[in-house]
Amino acid sequence: MSFCLDTYLQQSDNYEIHASKAGFKDCAMIIRYKADDLVYIKPGDEVLGVRVIGIPPIPIGFDNEKGTVFLPYTKPCHGTSVVELPIDKEEVEKIKKLDTGNKK
């Protein structure tokens, strides 16, 4: 069964929220600041079983030492959050294939 971010966030406490109820641009800036490795994806690209919502280019960050990913997570009434959670190498490779290279 493939990984699903929504289910993970409901059923696990092994994640960190770095910003919540924020604007998309602020969250993108936090991801750029915190990550030591970045890819930029298109809105609607699927990461960890969900389509990522945002304004392109959407940064997805990695902390290679901790083995975690930073991504924006948007809900209609709660704005955008930055979520950091553990990720395996196979998923990292899948995300890196989505890189548009567009850093604006």
Add this chain to the structure above:
Amino acid sequence: MKALVLLGCPETPSQTPMAVYVFNKLTKLGYDTTIAANPAASKLVKISDPEGYYKLNLVDLERTLGEINEGDYDLLVGFVHKDAAASFFVTFDQILNTKSLALVFSRDINEVEEFVNMIEESGSNAKIEAIRAFHNPSPIKVKFDKAIKEFE
């Protein structure tokens, strides 16, 4: 012809009557219209039509996001009155890659400008109608009527 209407957070009073208005208008223009909304926004719209007069076709916003593909709709209309609504609109717009209209409004004119910039910076080809509005749906209705005439 199929149209998808995106609703944002239900906090703004003018969104619900405008959702019913837009649904009715698009249906009369011949569009098979669907409204995608979160459960709270959806409930406000549903209760506004107790006898089912408008035959409102309401679906869950996030489930729809997971299911749509390019070419599924001929027109996208989005209510953009929050940062998250701008993000949702741009995302649906990029996936569907179809004719689209963003109805941008807020009680704060700076927010209106900010949301317009977000859509423009995304590279979207959407038609953007922007107005300062919150309680009163009339300014949004006027903007929508004008824009939809250009699409006819």
